[in-house]
Amino acid sequence: MTGVAHGEEWPSDNIRLVVPYSAGGTTDLLSRKVADLLQKELTTVVVENRPGAGSTVATAQLARGGRGSDHMLVMASPGHTIGASIYPNLRYDPVEDFVFIRNVIDIPNVMVVPASSPYNSVEEFVAAAREGQLSFSSPGIGSSIHMSGELFKNLTQTNLIHVPFRGSGEALPALLAGDVDVAFENMPTVYPHIQSGKLKALAVTTAERSEFLPEVPALQEVGAEFGLGDYVTSAWFGLIAHKSFPEEAQAKLGAALEKIVESKNFKSFLPQFGAVAGKEVGDEFRAFVADELEKWAEVAEQANLKR
Known part of the structure; x- marks a missing residue:
């Protein structure tokens, strides 16, 4: 060339x-x-x-x-x-x-928990994570999904355990089955499962709400008291x-x-x-x-x- x-x-x-x-x-x-x-x-x-x-x-x-x-x-x-x-x-x-x-x-990441999860808000999740050990999944070490979870863990001062998988093809089924407690997945991966009710969206990770999930708050909105007032990832x-x-x-x-x-x-x-x-x-x-x-x-x- x-x-x-x-x-x-x-x-x-x-x-x-x-x-x-x-x-x-x-x-x-x-x-x-x-x-x-x-x-x-x-x-x-x-x-x-x-x-x-x-x-x-x-x-x-x-x-x-x-x-x-x-x-x-x-x-x-x-x-x-x-x-x-x-x-x-x-x-x-x-x-x-x-x-x-x-x-x-x-593209926003979305903080999602399984439909069977007892947690229905960021506040409830952080409170539980500070009392005991909860886990978060990712499709691999160093992915934006993994790092979003690590940033959440650091800012909230919780002891979340990272469970890496070999790609979203393995990570998503584990999340849906409730084998892990939370994930900070890319929107296109989890959106259909949020719509079907198989996953619950607690927050989006962008500075503002997503037009595709208008009822779901941004972490900045609900997480200031937990150190998430400046949390933004995408x-x-x-x-x-x-x-x-x-x-x-x-x-x-x-x-x-x-x-x-x-x-x-x-x-x-x-x-x-x-x-x-x-x-x-x-x-x-x-x-x-x-x-x-x-x-x-x-x-x-x-x-x-x-x-």
Whole structure:
């Protein structure tokens, strides 16, 4: 793949959009939707899946730069900051080595308990967790779901026991069966089970309530007395590029993404994830990622997760 020659208009070649996870997951589905809409605005977009080490394999490839990096993007997610917090010896800086184009979508996590649970509110759950040992599940160590639980545990000063599984395919059945007490799962994973009554939603983890669960409070609303007044987490997904990414490319790509997130096609795509369009662009997105990195580094330290 060739780079942008002097005086040549970007994009001069296909755009490579690298997904740092396996095919079929939320990041992959979103990336392919963005790629489909983006190539209608710019040029052909080729999606490549490059999973490994909590998204750090694909991110390290981007950080190395070199030939073709001016046409290469990565769909970053909480793994970008969580991975850097857990693997402190990475050979790249998760903020300084990249340019941040745009946060594309935000998906709430939902604090859910089994239908059989005796707890019907955050207050009841925290009170019980402070008296005895309760458990929370996740689809794996270092996932945004795991870290959301660790953050809740730290802020509420409870002794929740983390029970990791090998993916949501194992974690969700355990939660539904009542084998664990709570989870902080992504909205699309648990929404159907909340609707069917198999799970009870105690709160959403975003700063505001979700339009898809309008009766469910945000943790900030109900958890101030338990130390949750500043609790905010979400599964966010945005595009980043190598720090050498041309300014012209940033401008053109940003304009195309703005058009995409405002389109009816994209807006009709969001409800399947219980998502809203991301708002952070450019330097604002960069500052958001830097704040996320600081937050998860502290959580990883307290949970003794650094490797």
